Amino acid sequence: MLHTQEVVGSNPAAPTNYHSHMPRLALPDASTVELAEGEPVGSALPPGNVAARVDGELVDLSFVPGADAKVEPVSPADPDGLHVLRHSAAHVLAQAVCKLIPEARYAIGPPIEDGFYYDFELPEALTPDDMPRIEDAMREIVASDQPFSRTELGRDEALELFAGQPFKREIVEQLDEAEGAAGERVVVYRNDGWADLCLGPHLPSTGRLGAFKLLSVAGAYWRGDESRPMLTRIYGTAWPSQEELDDYLHRLEEAERRDHRRLGRQLDLFSFPPELGTGLAVWHQRGGIFRKQLEDYVRNIHLERGYEIVQSPHIARGKLWETSGHLAKFRELMYPAMEDEGTEYFVKPMNCPFHVLVYKSKTRSYRDLPMRLSELGTVYRHERAGVVHGLLRARGFTQDDSHIICREDQLVEELLGVFDLTLEIQRTFGFADPVVALSTKPGEAIGDEAMWARAIDALRSALDRSGLTYEVAEGEGAFYGPKVDFHFRDAIGRLWQLTTIQCDFALPERFEMEYTGEDNERHRPVMVHRAILGSLERFSGVLIEHYAGDFPLWLAPEQVRLVPVADRHFEHAQGLAVRLRDAGLRVGIDKSKETVGKKVREAQVMKIPYTLVVGDKEAESGDVSVRDRDGNETRGVSFDEFVRRVSDEASTRSLESSSF
């Protein structure tokens, strides 16, 4: 990491005279060892450690702790140790690139989740074919086991050292400004003459790097700023052992196997015809069933929870979006205006103003509140071309959007209701243990400070009362109010932001929403915006990846596939199909003139939960032969038993398949 934190000094070394004041090294077995005076922590650590924590601060093994310091070893198994390993891998990558391409200018290269990257300015673009060469150069550096050494330089020395490295110089210069004092010391790590500006800590030497692999090349802006030069970023991953690297690479393959765009085609759920334009999907017949299941579930649970369903059009006059503030802030992300008889219309990017107008359609009393207006509202946002990503980021999508309009004193109670509904709905899909974030006022915002403070207070007290643990994301709120987001982990551990709950005092103000109170005075209500699934498209994409296409039975487009062995079994299969449909199940019969093997394969590829092969034996006995989508096969299952178990599985929205 670069200078984002205080420099960790290597020589605070307070004089130590007494044995009892010597640094104490805490060992994993809970015993302690004392270090001799002036001794670096590395010399006393058990082998295999890559860094140490001294009084809670991560340092490298050459660090000489002062008296009374508490020293703990850090191994690569420790998350911090893994970070150190990857940070060192980033250095080795940069060193290798500089060796192969002497004109390369290196920028920054931090460890990240699962790996590391380094940004370069290069004379010409790299291709994936260059990666093996770079990896080879990295391996040479690892083989020569170069020690990492830490030095502190004065500002001018550092500028001189990085004379040919404009990015490094910029960092040194800005560091200086930030610290507000000339002559600030700058930390540099070197190995074999190659040097990088860096706080460390690092591995003792390059030989301890473990298993690594370069993964991809991409462009990235210097300092993440669109107006600054585009650099070449090389991504890699690094792990303590080859097994862990292999595991990780398998996880990547698994994620690719689950890609919703691939499965969407394979399962014939949806497509993005280029004729429609970027980010606009059509749902196919099977996708239509899946989606209807989601919609029905969501609508019904909202009705049960006291929401009322409303419906709004897809376009509205420009004036509406001026009042809401969307035009001022998001005009370039809205589809362009269409003009009709001198009036500008816009396609809606949001449903809120419509729900506000439902509220305002007549004079409201405190008795009407809370009013919970709900709509599966289809909106269009002109997302920048490069950000569109299948269903996960589309340009046309349907939000499970609701607005709760209530008195301020009802707000916390309403928020608690939304949290509760969120957990119930998400649990239905197997999502639990959310990571919750409270986002506060962003730089560009409407509404005064007092409004924001009250809104944040409400969210905070609802969170506190709910018992949910949450973190605070400063400045990440919506322009009209703070929000609470729920992120959930999928089946392979990836975190997705699904639910968003936003508190809004601003729109009621802008739209002059009012109600008459018990006191016969006019009051302003507050509004909660919330989408629990987020959008049906995005949520569907996440579900497809979460389940890897193996939907719970209630969501599966076709739940049972009947495979007659020969033409003469069609009639019996037809009879079974009628009984299954009577039980509310979705059934298909494969009457193609193919072998049983081929038909079974077909059903398997389509991930149909249950396949029943119907032949002479079944026609005679009345039993069925059940094959599930994992390939488990059971013959002689009573048909009534099958129908009973499977309809039960579907109606309870079970996450577990029945086994026979």
Added chain:
RNA sequence: GCUGGCGUGGCGCAGUCCGGUAGCGCAAGCGAUUUGUAAUCGCUAGGUCGUCGGUUCGAAUCCGACCGCCAGCUCCA
């Protein structure tokens, strides 16, 4: 929007570097086979090689612009 890569029948790909008017597998249609749990065999049809323009005797192949897709960055009410 930016950087890089890619675009060849419905799908997955070869051919592009070194210009000489397209090929494979799956899917589809037809025929034979009537089949017992992940691909039966044969035949047939299907492509102005993303679009437009340029270079050339000749362009899928070389050049340019545009459109679309992919990865990352930036953004995300």
